[in-house]
Amino acid sequence: MPEQPSTVEDEAPVPASASEPAGTVAPTVVDPSTVRMALVVGGLLLAVLLGFGLGRINPRETVAGPMTPAGGTVGGAAAGGGHSHAPGTGAHQHDGADPDDATGLSVTSAGYTLVPSTPELPAGQAGELRFQVHDGQRKPVTRFAVVHDKPLHLIVVRRDLSGYQHLHPTMAPDGTWSIPLTLTQPGVWRMYADFTAVADDGLQTAVTLGVDLTAPGQYAPVPLPAPAQQTIADGFTVSYQGEPKPGVAVPLVFTIEGADGAVPTLERYLGAYGHLVALRSGDLGYLHVHPEPELDAGAVKFWVTAPGPGSYRLYLDFQVAGEVRTAEFTLTVA
Ligand SMILES: [Cu+2]
Numbered sequence: 001m002p003e004q005p006s007t008v009e010d011e012a013p014v015p016a017s018a019s020e021p022a023g024t025v026a027p028t029v030v031d032p033s034t035v036r037m038a039l040v041v042g043g044l045l046l047a048v049l050l051g052f053g054l055g056r057i058n059p060r061e062t063v064a065g066p067m068t069p070a071g072g073t074v075g076g077a078a079a080g081g082g083h084s085h086a087p088g089t090g091a092h093q094h095d096g097a098d099p100d101d102a103t104g105l106s107v108t109s110a111g112y113t114l115v116p117s118t119p120e121l122p123a124g125q126a127g128e129l130r131f132q133v134h135d136g137q138r139k140p141v142t143r144f145a146v147v148h149d150k151p152l153h154l155i156v157v158r159r160d161l162s163g164y165q166h167l168h169p170t171m172a173p174d175g176t177w178s179i180p181l182t183l184t185q186p187g188v189w190r191m192y193a194d195f196t197a198v199a200d201d202g203l204q205t206a207v208t209l210g211v212d213l214t215a216p217g218q219y220a221p222v223p224l225p226a227p228a229q230q231t232i233a234d235g236f237t238v239s240y241q242g243e244p245k246p247g248v249a250v251p252l253v254f255t256i257e258g259a260d261g262a263v264p265t266l267e268r269y270l271g272a273y274g275h276l277v278a279l280r281s282g283d284l285g286y287l288h289v290h291p292e293p294e295l296d297a298g299a300v301k302f303w304v305t306a307p308g309p310g311s312y313r314l315y316l317d318f319q320v321a322g323e324v325r326t327a328e329f330t331l332t333v334a
Contacts, residue, residue, distance in 0.1 A: 103208035104155075104192045104279075104286025111136040114193050114209035117176070123186040123215035129156075129169070130178045133193065133209070140175030143198035147206070149270040152177060153194040155286070156213070158187045160221040161279055161313040164326060186217025190284050208286055224281055224311060227330045235259045238316065238327035244306040246333060252276070254300045254316055254327075263298045269319035274300040278331070281311040306333040 107114050113134045121127035132140040144151035154167040154177075162185070169179035183189050194208040230239035235258070242252035254274060258264045266273050273295055278287040289302045300318065314329040 103194075103288075104190075104210035105283060107209055107211045109209055110205050110207045112141065112197055112205065112207050112209065113138075114211050116191070116211055116213065118213075119211070120214045120216065121181065121183050123183055123217045126180055126182050128178055129154075129181040129191070129213070130176055131191075131193070131211075132175050132177065133195065133197065135197070135199070141197045142171070142173065142175040144171070145196040145198055145204050147196050148272065148275070151195065153288075154179065155192040155194065155277055156181065156183075156189060157279060157284075158183075158185065158189045158222075159212070159284060160187070161224060161281060161284075162222045163189070164277075164313075164315050164328065166275070166277070166315070166317055166324075166326070183213065183215035185220070186215045187219040187221070189213040189215060192286050194286075194288055208288065210284065210286065224313065225328075225330050227311075227332045229329065231327050231329055233316075233327035234323075234325040236264065236320065236325065236327070238318075240314075240316075240329065242304070244304050244312075244331065244333050246306050246308045249303045249305045252302045252304050253296065254302070254318075255298065256300075256318060256320070256327075258320075264320045266295065266298075266300065267319040267322070269317060269324055273318070274302070275317040276302050276304075277315045277317075278304070278312045279315075280307070281313065287312075309333050 103109075114131060115134050116129070116131040118128065118130050121129065135141050147153075150168045151171065152169060154169050156165045156167065157163055163183070165181075167179050167181070169177040171177050177193075189212065190210055191213055192208055192210045196204050196206040198204050229241070230237065232238070237257040237259075238254060239257075240252050240254045242250055244250045244252065254276075256264060256266065269275065272291050272293070274291050276289045276291070278289065279285070280287070285307065287304070287307065289304050292301045292303075300316075306312070310333055312331045312333065314331055316327045316329075317324055318327070319325070
């Protein structure tokens with residue numbers, strides 16, 4: 001089934017983990033408690049300033065009072081008033097979706113709320129992530145539409161954009177999703193739940209919610225790699241052509257070459273020849289793009305609308321010989 005437009009987003013949230021960053025940022029020299037406090041206060045201030053600034057630079061945004069569950073649903077007007085759009089990522093590239101829509105920046109959107117029951121996991125050890133999605137009545141959602149072969153797509157990445165994982169948890173009858181998860185390194189991580197909820201009346205709402213997870217320990221952030229249009233993934237050379245521009249749908253064409261120089265046989269994975277997620281550096285705005293259904297001379301073609309200038313990390317999942325591999329690129333949109 002086709003994905004539905006996701007139109008309602010909210011201001012960037014105050015980090016959900018603000019109450020427990022202890023241990024996630026472990027300074028070596030200064031008194032830890034002082035630094036923690038400074039970071040917490042600084043982070044809150046920054047969040048407030050960002051929210052304020054974003055609200056101002058985007059005059060067509062309206063500040064929503066209560067959530068508007070009707071927004072983002074089938075037939076929901078993308079540009080309708082009464083609900084707020086966070087400026088930022090272009091979200092899914094749905095027909096009719098506002099290319100300025102942001103996703104994944106909020107724990108609550110379109111009346112749905114992401115509720116992790118394991119917000120902290122040990123670093124470097126196998127853990128289990130569990131969460132629910134609650135509806136406007138604070139009840140766990142148990143009906144999800146299958147989109148790209150799965151009822152829910154889970155993306156996990158550390159906030160420095162390292163450690164990317166694309167997972168598919170399973171849901172218990174009570175609406176609790178779970179999956180084994182290893183947060184490979186200490187730090188603050190971001191999880192995104194990308195799904196289409198089905199309400200009791202059958203109304204479908206596509207939404208991507210995001211929340212932070214913490215892995216206590218010494219955090220050593222990895223700088224964003226330099227921009228490049230070619231990378232090696234699992235021995236495959238993956239490159240792309242195209243230059244995304246803010247607010248314009250631009251084709252990005254990915255080609256994959258094996259170590260022998262030959263083009264490998266791409267297999268369909270989740271119903272497509274490739275899955276592309278772009279995350280914006282700085283606020284981790286989420287952009288999930290899907291390719292054209294058929295290969296174009298052996299290449300995978302996506303249409304990407306960059307929500308604005310900035311640095312993005314692209315993650316291309318592709319399947320060869322029964323195995324899913326991920327190629328990563330840093331992209332600067334000017
Ligand atoms: Cu998925």
